[in-house]
Amino acid sequence: MKNVARLSLAAITLAGALGATAATFDPRETFAPFTYPQPVNAYRSGSGLPGPLFWQNRADYDLAATLDPVKNTMTGKAIIHYTNNSPDTLDVLWLQLDENRFTADARGNFTSGKTEKRHTDGYRIASVTVEQGGREVAVNHVVSDTRMQVRLPVAVAAHGGKVSLTIAYSYDLPGDFGGRTGFAPSKNGNIYEMAQWYPRMCVYDDLRGWDTAPYLNSEFYLEYGDFNYAITVPSDMIVAGSGELVNAEDVLTAAQRERLAKARESDTTVMIRTPAEVTDPASRPKKGGTLTWKFRMKNTRDVAFGASTAYVWDAARINLPEGKKALAMSVYPVESVGDASWGRSTEYLKASVEHFSSKWYPYPYPVAINEGGSAASGMEYPGIVFDPMKAPAKALHMVTAHEIGHTWFPMIVGSDERRNAWMDEGFNTFIDVYEADAFNHGEFAPKRDGEYAPKGGNPVDEILPLLADADAPPLLMGADMVKEKYRHPATYFKAALGLVLLREQIVGPERFDPAFRKYIATWAYKHPSPSDFFRLMESETGEDLGWFWRGWFENNWQLDMAVTKVEGSSVTVENRDQLVMPATLRVTFDDKTTRDIRVPVETWQQHTSFDVSVPGGRKVVRAQIDPDHAIPDRDRSNDTWPR
Template structure:
């Protein structure tokens, strides 16, 4: 996902803290019974696991499309094999027509602060047919959705239907944001996402989930994809999944180099910069070629196409001896070790790290594609990143975008409604990837809006927590203003997991629980409540106070030391958020002792006297001495002041 403008919040992190007392804290509110957003039922259990009657529908796709780089149009035929595993008979099907986002009257034009001056006419639907006999189906298009009315209801518990749509549309160019094209020295670079009608999800939460495509992302069913892309013969296509007809579209030299790359930990050139303008780097001159790809158990596919691609690749080493292929395609302008020359190294390292630490990468290929129309965007098996990115920024965006393979490509949360469950979770795993890559070459991981000099993230979050207009994380993605989207959806959500892992639960319990969450909900659709319940159940911790304070509200934390009386130290909680913390006491012989103050301290108390064992005289006490929790007022953290 693209970065946004720097967080511009007033310096109000300390507003109202002077003169604050523990009376501002009410434990009855912080520790009240927490109502989870989604209830427990036969479909979703109290442990956060799928229930005994859990079901999920399926959509398999056969796609064929032709890209015309002269007219800048795409024409296609989508055949969708839909399986209804739900307990309900379905008399209609709903699909997403994302290209309608670029029409002049699209709803999304009225949500982003100002309307776009450039438009297309969206999807042109030539025909919609259903079943083996290709019966014409009635349909209605509403903004970015299409309702197809079935001639007879689709049976519950495994009913199947085939839907075929013939369509075309004009490409939106560089204003498309997530799909379009932009120029390079040796030709336009086409970044093609959301390029076919996609099934809406029908689930146990609300039936058809038909949230329109405004500017937030996606919620999609899983299935197998076979797709064919026809382009002029001088173009290279890089697509999600595995290329299944390399003999038709690659030269013998390129096939040999790819075979070498599959056995190499070092990057191998498949198409060199010098070969980009050499007609011999294509298997034929003139006419078109059709590139065929296959991808299994995925929720989407995307591709890039250009005459301008330099191409390199290397082997990815996965758990249990499995292998995959990392590839990068980029224009000659991006060549060099300080730019895209290390892209495949970054891609390979991040996939290997995420696979070993959290869950194995499931696909045969991972691709980093350089352009500018859709750069900074993720799809299964392929990510689009900025062609002008320097080394550090390219490493960061590469790791982040391919990290979306885990959230939400594997763990298929609803990005349209709960963006923090993919952007925040993904930003969280980025933190540790940055530490691991090349002995921390680009560490620590910090998003530029918050810690441009590598500052402490628990300080960087304070203006957001102090802002009365900032949204809670449990809010629909399209309802979050752009000003807050990155600070809340990415940064706060990621910091919440860092706090859970490093301060509240501990890595020894957090890591297995988080891995269990990923494995349990791989290729399924978890809700926020599923995540909350599973983490509690697996980690063995009641975390309702944290879900309420950090996710359901935008509460602040203010802990204080107010007195030393002999062998007793008085600590207070002065605001509505609570956290476990370390109290460090210093004795008159300059030795120190750390005492853990758990969150349970604040279930009944606003102020608490901590007894320090031993007979040495205490000369100083400080709460959170290592500066690891987001305390809004550190002037009261130590005694004496």
């Protein structure tokens, strides 16, 4: 998600001069046995795989809602079919009421540095009933900030017990201050970006039982299930929603249905509703009244939609592994028409989905949508992303790839974003790096610097101010505890760079890529913890990486390697700070030829200084550690001998 101001790492206050001499490196601290945050048990194995007794609860939804663009209200009914696969009986259910974030006394108003001056009264709950054993009864419920507890008359049995919960509700839309849901104007009408628009089940898992962290406007954690939902709007509006539209004959014209059929077979973009047709009543199948758009989405954790009278609409085929197909679609206002803006949106969307699918794991849904507005720009939901309608081409490619990349993290791999946002934003930013390299022969590459190094600097140099900042948070910290100043530099950039270093410097792509693919496939539609990721990557790559998890994720340690002496064919290298990394030592001989020698991390398990014997018997006249600036060494002045 990218709907906040971008921050350059150069803006981060340094805790001290980058070249200052650090405290003495202590191998015993760096290489001590790593304590994983979550223990091994019958639910989660030491190999990072789900254990023999792993379980996960399920929530299936039947949703119906009416959007009133005159009153700017939403009225709906949610029927949630909940399955308790846990070994525990459950006498209460917990749900998320994210619209309560916009009330005057919401907890989230006190976390961002200022209290929002515009508010709504949040969810208005008309009724809550449950059906158990063929009987439907009203039940007591308690609302606390953005959560609701439902107290059941009969506990839901363990190991497959079921309950159906029905909630009738309404709320006022928050407008353009909603951040991740709301509406904003365009030339031909308001654009509504509707997310978190229904009560959603909290996760009950083996790690903490009910995970009821309040919604403070950051991240999410949700159960998987099948969704059927119906959205009623005025007939002149177009609805673009997660999943598959199942009643196109009711809500689209014959021409639009024909164009969609053509787009499903086309690798080039096909116009479904042209800019000229936006103001043409004939582009809608009905004049006056309302239409109900019906959608279906299977094995997903959420659904969202956009709605507007203003949408231009285009689409193209997505080619997936094993001959499978999906559909890429973009909807956006006429102000965004043209290749310098949204005219290439579907091209970007198609290419990124195809890249992520072939590189890591196949896209699982029938449709991918890029929606152009401004109320919730830069946000991701299953099957649909909301992006800025005014974005120019390069920025639109970047944000499109990033937001649809969230399909893999956390829509497929369902980590707990609210507690471990780096497993969501960082992993997604990591796969963006290689998508940018691949798109149209690197047209908008490199993504390695992107928003974090506006001048195009080397990412391992750009991370140095963050590592030097004594106030910077470690990655193993709750998402809501990270100050906005550090959210992008740490949660996105540092986490992504950590995976780049792991892939390109520590284990190599030939071991990293299969391991990362296995992580995705293993934890697809499940809830991995940080320890599951750490253990699986170690097991599959064949490396003990405790030193890396400790230095890069658990702490914000710095790296400082140095060449201190050259005598004949011996080069002395030192590690002077607490982070360690494998590095390349490049030596130059007296005949001006060079040789690269790999210095592994094991060098520093017993040493702070090490004499590297250079094979060949020739005299070394120059030596440099990390000559290609591939690792984040904080002091380059001591990397070369002679100085």
